[in-house]
Amino acid sequence: MASIGKIARRTFLIGAAAIAGGVAVGYWYVSRPYDNPLEDDLAEGEATFNPFVKIASDNIVTVIAPRAEMGQGISTTLAAFVAEELGVPLEELTVEHGPTSFAYYNGTMMEESGPFPWFDDSLLASIARDAFSTVGKVLGLQATGGSASTRDGFERMRQAGAAARHMLLAAAADRFDVPAGQLETVGRTVVHKASGKSATFGELAVDAAKMSPPSSVKLKDKADWTLLGKPQKRVDMLAKVTGAPIFGVDVMLPDMLFGTVKMNPVFWQKPASVDLSKAEAVKGVVKIVPLDTTYGHGFGVIAENTWAAFRAADLIEADWGKPDFPADGAAVNEALNAALATDGSRLRDDGDVDVAFADAPADSVLEAEYAVPFLAHICMEPMNATARFKDGKLELWAPNQMPTLVEYLSGAAIGLESANVTAHTTSLGGGFGRREADTTIYAAIMAKEVEGRPVKVIWSREEDVRHDSYRPAAKGRFRARLNQDGLPAALDMRIAAPSVVASVMRRTFPSLSPAGPDGTITQGSHDQPYTIADYRVSGAKADLGVPVGFWRSVGNSFNGFFHEGFMDEIATKGGLDPVEMRRKLMAAHPAAVKVVDKVAEMANWGEPLPAGRGKGFAFTLSFGSWVGEIVQVAETDAGIRVEKVWIAADVGTAIDPGIIEAQLTSGAIFGLSAAMGQEITFANGMVEQSNFHDFDAMRIHQCPEFEVAILENYHRMGGVGEIGTPPAAPALANAIFALTGKRIRALPLSREVSFA
Amino acid sequence: MRLTVDGREIEIDPDPEMPLLWALRDLAGITGPKFGCGIAACGACTVLVDGVPVRSCSLPVGGVEGDIVTIEGLADGDTLSAVQQAWLDEQVAQCGYCQAGQIMSATALLDEVSDPTDEDIDNAMGGNLCRCGTYPRIRAAIKRAAAMKLARA
Numbered sequence: 001m002a003s004i005g006k007i008a009r010r011t012f013l014i015g016a017a018a019i020a021g022g023v024a025v026g027y028w029y030v031s032r033p034y035d036n037p038l039e040d041d042l043a044e045g046e047a048t049f050n051p052f053v054k055i056a057s058d059n060i061v062t063v064i065a066p067r068a069e070m071g072q073g074i075s076t077t078l079a080a081f082v083a084e085e086l087g088v089p090l091e092e093l094t095v096e097h098g099p100t101s102f103a104y105y106n107g108t109m110m111e112e113s114g115p116f117p118w119f120d121d122s123l124l125a126s127i128a129r130d131a132f133s134t135v136g137k138v139l140g141l142q143a144t145g146g147s148a149s150t151r152d153g154f155e156r157m158r159q160a161g162a163a164a165r166h167m168l169l170a171a172a173a174d175r176f177d178v179p180a181g182q183l184e185t186v187g188r189t190v191v192h193k194a195s196g197k198s199a200t201f202g203e204l205a206v207d208a209a210k211m212s213p214p215s216s217v218k219l220k221d222k223a224d225w226t227l228l229g230k231p232q233k234r235v236d237m238l239a240k241v242t243g244a245p246i247f248g249v250d251v252m253l254p255d256m257l258f259g260t261v262k263m264n265p266v267f268w269q270k271p272a273s274v275d276l277s278k279a280e281a282v283k284g285v286v287k288i289v290p291l292d293t294t295y296g297h298g299f300g301v302i303a304e305n306t307w308a309a310f311r312a313a314d315l316i317e318a319d320w321g322k323p324d325f326p327a328d329g330a331a332v333n334e335a336l337n338a339a340l341a342t343d344g345s346r347l348r349d350d351g352d353v354d355v356a357f358a359d360a361p362a363d364s365v366l367e368a369e370y371a372v373p374f375l376a377h378i379c380m381e382p383m384n385a386t387a388r389f390k391d392g393k394l395e396l397w398a399p400n401q402m403p404t405l406v407e408y409l410s411g412a413a414i415g416l417e418s419a420n421v422t423a424h425t426t427s428l429g430g431g432f433g434r435r436e437a438d439t440t441i442y443a444a445i446m447a448k449e450v451e452g453r454p455v456k457v458i459w460s461r462e463e464d465v466r467h468d469s470y471r472p473a474a475k476g477r478f479r480a481r482l483n484q485d486g487l488p489a490a491l492d493m494r495i496a497a498p499s500v501v502a503s504v505m506r507r508t509f510p511s512l513s514p515a516g517p518d519g520t521i522t523q524g525s526h527d528q529p530y531t532i533a534d535y536r537v538s539g540a541k542a543d544l545g546v547p548v549g550f551w552r553s554v555g556n557s558f559n560g561f562f563h564e565g566f567m568d569e570i571a572t573k574g575g576l577d578p579v580e581m582r583r584k585l586m587a588a589h590p591a592a593v594k595v596v597d598k599v600a601e602m603a604n605w606g607e608p609l610p611a612g613r614g615k616g617f618a619f620t621l622s623f624g625s626w627v628g629e630i631v632q633v634a635e636t637d638a639g640i641r642v643e644k645v646w647i648a649a650d651v652g653t654a655i656d657p658g659i660i661e662a663q664l665t666s667g668a669i670f671g672l673s674a675a676m677g678q679e680i681t682f683a684n685g686m687v688e689q690s691n692f693h694d695f696d697a698m699r700i701h702q703c704p705e706f707e708v709a710i711l712e713n714y715h716r717m718g719g720v721g722e723i724g725t726p727p728a729a730p731a732l733a734n735a736i737f738a739l740t741g742k743r744i745r746a747l748p749l750s751r752e753v754s755f756a
Numbered sequence: 757m758r759l760t761v762d763g764r765e766i767e768i769d770p771d772p773e774m775p776l777l778w779a780l781r782d783l784a785g786i787t788g789p790k791f792g793c794g795i796a797a798c799g800a801c802t803v804l805v806d807g808v809p810v811r812s813c814s815l816p817v818g819g820v821e822g823d824i825v826t827i828e829g830l831a832d833g834d835t836l837s838a839v840q841q842a843w844l845d846e847q848v849a850q851c852g853y854c855q856a857g858q859i860m861s862a863t864a865l866l867d868e869v870s871d872p873t874d875e876d877i878d879n880a881m882g883g884n885l886c887r888c889g890t891y892p893r894i895r896a897a898i899k900r901a902a903a904m905k906l907a908r909a
Binding site for chain 2: 070071072073231233234236237238239240241242243245246247249250252258283284305306307308310378379380381382427428429430431432458460461658662665666667668669670673691692693696697698699700701703705706
């Protein structure tokens with residue numbers, strides 16, 4: 001794999017480092033702790049111990065879980081870290097997202113940005129991980145993504161809980177004049193049993209916060225955990241079953257106006273001409289304002305209610321102009337083919353693939369071409385943001401995944417420094433990587449036009465589908481040379497796709513251009529735990545003009561399909577059982593083999609199936625977790641039915657098995673939905689789909705049964721939120737091959753088969 | 757005009773063509789029902805009108821007659837309805853955005869069929885989309901709620 005020589009010649013792709021204009025900072029800057037943002041906003045008698053814990057005089061203990069809660073259960077898991085060490089039951093804590101602050105940087109999200117696969121434990125790989133983690137800290141990037149939040153919070157938030165406990169006990173020891181070692185806690189009360197003295201956390205808080213924090217804390221051993229490792233009740237479940245106003249669309253402020261946007265359906269273009277007269281005549285419309293931003297051009301409609309804004313937006317008439325990018329499916333395909341004709345960047349290059357194929361007998365070689373379409377995220381909660389501009393300051397309320405950047409970009413759009421912008425992160429009605437800064441930038445511009453009055457801007461579903469940051473369309477050409485024993489001696493994969501990082505930069509920091517390869521193009525193909533003597537994976541950037549972004553599991557979402565679909569083909573040509581072939585090719589990675597064995601055992605792989613049924617297998621290592629999935633399909637009168645899915649996942653350390661099971665199931669359904677029927681297509685540079693009638697997802701009557709096993713064999717903790725997605729599409733396609741003999745190499749599968 | 761929502765009378769002055777959803781959310785400040793699609797394709801806006809589940813995003817408020825029940829009106833004080841309690845017990849929600857609509861459709865189903873089959877559930881719930889894929893737990897929660905209701909009866 002990556003050697004020092006190769007790395008020296010290679011430019012790392014560090015999207016965020018490029019934002020900072022290159023990171024060159026001294027040790028002091030790197031080691032500097034950020035200020036505690038909670039100190040700015042304490043109530044009378046309330047005290048804060050660190051950025052994650054504050055305690056009020058009425059004994060309310062608040063934990064800050066500073067990651068976007070989008071259904072992945074992160075507020076519960078982060079609070080459980082604090083609860084475990086603080087020694088307070090989870091249900092006695094108040095959990096908040098908290099303010100936007102550099103103190104809540106995500107160091108883990110960028111750790112795997114170097115050219116090292118997850119299973120590379122070398123010194124060099126470790127040094128690179130530390131360096132990339134430092135980038136996240138220096139930038140103060142408060143962000144939710146990369147299935148990184150639990151890993152990122154694991155040490156920090158347990159330490160926050162332990163430190164607060166230490167300080168509370170020290171204050172009580174002073175007050176009772178007893179050694180701290182004789183104290184214990186019952187709920188939120190410190191008790192000295194021998195004397196019968198006690199004090200609540202609230203009574204101790206102010207004194208405790210004056211104690212010096214411990215220079216080091218000993219965290220509990222895993223064997224002593226009482227909350228972690230066990231399923232917890234989610235801290236936000238009651239709010240979600242009672243319809244509480246927790247989402248961005250639920251924000252209600254005094255004197256609030258409502259709004260929506262109508263953006264140019266031709267990306268990046270300014271409309272050539274526009275007629276607003278019909279729109280402005282709609283009863284309830286207050287103002288229509290132009291939106292000219294790095295995300296695109298269009299109009300914001302401000303009205304007395306959302307419905308009036310929607311109606312007016314529909315009545316905006318414009319000549320939207322011509323696309324300057326491939327305008328339809330044929331042109332996209334041509335651009336991907338052109339990229340495939342280039343060498344691209346090789347993030348895996350073992351052995352010598354060219355030599356291996358040079359003398360290969362024709363009947364030992366297998367070749368195939370795979371393709372996937374653009375995809376929309378379609379979060380259930382449509383894009384929205386609320387903004388108020390008053391006295392030179394901007395306040396934002398929005399479901400978002402990157403509040404520090406939201407503050408910076410939304411402020412900059414109306415000429416404000418971040419110091420004059422405050423962003424509040426609400427609960428997200430789904431995120432999946434979609435929640436960027438476009439919503440708040442538009443809302444900020446609109447709010448400035450009605451200074452003093454807040455505006456809640458909700459996009460229609462049509463705007464959401466037509467102005468997404470899409471999962472890239474991608475195409476791959478693969479070839480394998482098989483040995484006599486049927487195993488692959490050589491594998492050569494070439495993949496073309498738009499660069500997600502380049503596209504994100506274009507709409508956030510257009511004056512900067514990222515250098516080097518974009519690892520997301522081959523993520524899920526170049527970093528898999530297979531041992532093949534001659535093994536090359538090349539990724540070529542194809543600039544398709546369409547805005548692309550982070551879609552649950554990012555590059556793994558299509559590379560999983562490419563790699564594992566082709567592996568299934570190799571097994572078929574080599575006359576090998578697909579599961580048995582994986583056991584052999586992954587023998588160097590015991591965690592992978594154990595996952596394969598487990599899921600095969602659960603699904604009773606190899607049992608003779610009745611006619612009309614088929615099973616397919618796939619495996620993807622992503623975000624540090626090793627996941628095998630088996631899908632069973634059945635032929636029915638109404639079409640193919642997805643009957644059952646078995647999942648085995650090694651996440652290293654399982655913090656909350658209930659949430660992990662939910663995420664694995666959720667991720668698989670997300671992948672199956674896309675594989676079965678989703679595609680975003682273009683005509684004249686405009687998205688052809690618009691709403692759930694032509695871009696749908698799996699419904700309850702299509703949902704298979706699930707059986708999930710969570711393993712903890714690997715020595716490093718992996719992510720959870722995205723890992724169920726990558727193997728779902730290939731496992732389904734491979735099952736359909738087993739059922740029908742039809743090898744489908746392009747998604748969605750509904751182009752070739754119908755589903756019940 | 758006057759509407760009865762969750763047992764109380766509200767007075768609003770909407771354009772009669774305005775969908776019930778926006779009248780509830782923007783004019784009456786009742787945000788429990790959610791906007792998802794505007795074309796009755798996802799069910800996030802589901803409310804009950806005289807016990808019948810309707811997609812409030814596509815129903816002009818001017819034509820609404822009868823008692824409206826939203827997610828905010830299901831609990832009796834601090835006591836959750838059987839369906840809500842089952843949702844809590846099964847830990848159904850992930851992002852939670854569609855769940856108000858899911859719970860309203862499930863409530864209507866169980867008012868109609870006390871012990872629904874899987875097919876009954878498929879038929880009643882197929883119009884409610886969930887992007888988080890909580891369907892297995894929704895199915896389990898409906899069965900649990902049915903059992904709870906039968907036990908309470």
